[in-house]
Amino acid sequence: MDGILGPLVFVLLVIGVLAGVAKFLSYVRDVEMARDDAVRRYQENMTFLTEFTSKLGAVEEVHQALQLVVHHLAAECDAESLAIFVDLGEEEDEQAVRGAAVAGPFPTFRPAPDVVQRRPQYRLQHLLHEVFKYGETAIGIVAESRRSILVADASEAGPTLALPKEMRTFVAVPMVVENHFLGVVCAANRKTVGKGFTQEHLERLELLSCQAALACNLVRVYADRSYQQLLHQEMSFVQDLQQRLLPTSLPDHGGCKFAALSEPAREVGGDYYDFIQIDEDRMMVVVADAAGKGVSACMLMAMCRAFVHCLADDYTGLEPFLGELNSRLYADTASHHFVTMAIVVVDTNEGTCECGCAGHTPLVFRLPDGRCVNVRPDGPALGMFPEDFGFVFETLSLRLHPGTQLLIHTDGITEACNVEKEEFGFGRLLQVWERERLPAQEFLDTLGEQVRQFVGQAEQYDDQTLVAIDFAGHLKDNEKPVNEPRETAHVGQPT
Incomplete structure (x- = not known):
């Protein structure tokens, strides 16, 4: 008996060792296969990312970028078809998702012609117009709940999901980046193809959905940067245009000294000032304020300037000049677009100043004896009313x-x-005007600094423009000054 047990134990030990070796070899083989699979997936992902980034520069829309991703995701999930739907909340302020990309014969949730399933180009165009509100069909339910759905067998799914009849299995996951919902990624197999999806497929799709989210974010960042660059270029052009419309230097006209200071509230503004030589003796000085701010006000200002220069060529008097300017602006602008203007024509030979005001702030004179008076001739803003009013x-x-x-x-x-x-306030302006008896440019610099100190850290909401004139001429021999600015029916505080 002992002679039999000895060989039997030996055989059992050998069998045990062989079984252990076989199990170990199987484990090694599984590890090697997992390693090879991981290496393969890594290489595939690197290849995908390389191709994706190389093509991203030509992409202009989110759906184009997602179309680069969708085939890769379908292959990684062993899915016959896969579709991506993007959230409309940011773009259209609507609680819904819309189709953006598709790979394979993804079943349509709504009735569609047979050609949509047969032709990939038609299938994509159909998907781009499919919109599901939050809570509507399985896709809308994922969008609303921000939770994944796994349907291993579509025949057992309830009517709430509203899955297409030809669908065998379905999985959908939300695209979420840093708690920000971007859309839904869903995969489907038809009844004639493949097996049902499992929890492993769901987890893999959840992991891979970040690639679709990355594509969305990259395109939006690129688009925003491109838009900002374009906006910056356009704004630079408008800024350059506005600078060209303003005087490049101050005029030297007889016994008058001119000064100007202008600060737009934004990159460009609607304030306008100008010095236009009418003839050897007369200089027209214009200060205007176009309604609105930014580019629209700048364009209105440019139109006004063009009309001013055109009419100045045939100048006969200030009243007809303002009347014709009003008619042209009224004819070429909307009713809510208007321009206020203060305008003077200085005649250095005669020592006179003709003043007009179209809904603008008063003209403030300081006489040689130090008295200050403000003059505001009547007249509405330009472009607001037709002349037959x-x-x-x-x-x-x-x-x-x-x-x-x-x-x-x-x-x-x-x-x-x-x-x-x-x-x-106008009161502070007058106080500075009365107190600081300085040459024109020095006074404007002083007043500008006073305003900046008063405002402090507050934001500048409106364009700010100042023009000052020093009249240093002399009267004709034996001529007494008449009609000096004084408080009359058309001289008073601003309303």
């Missing part, structure tokens, strides 16, 4: 003393607010 543009012709100064400003100066929402 019966209004007139009042003008004043004033003879100036040598040493008289004139200040013209836009309401961005007096309406400049500090952090307490208190306005700088």
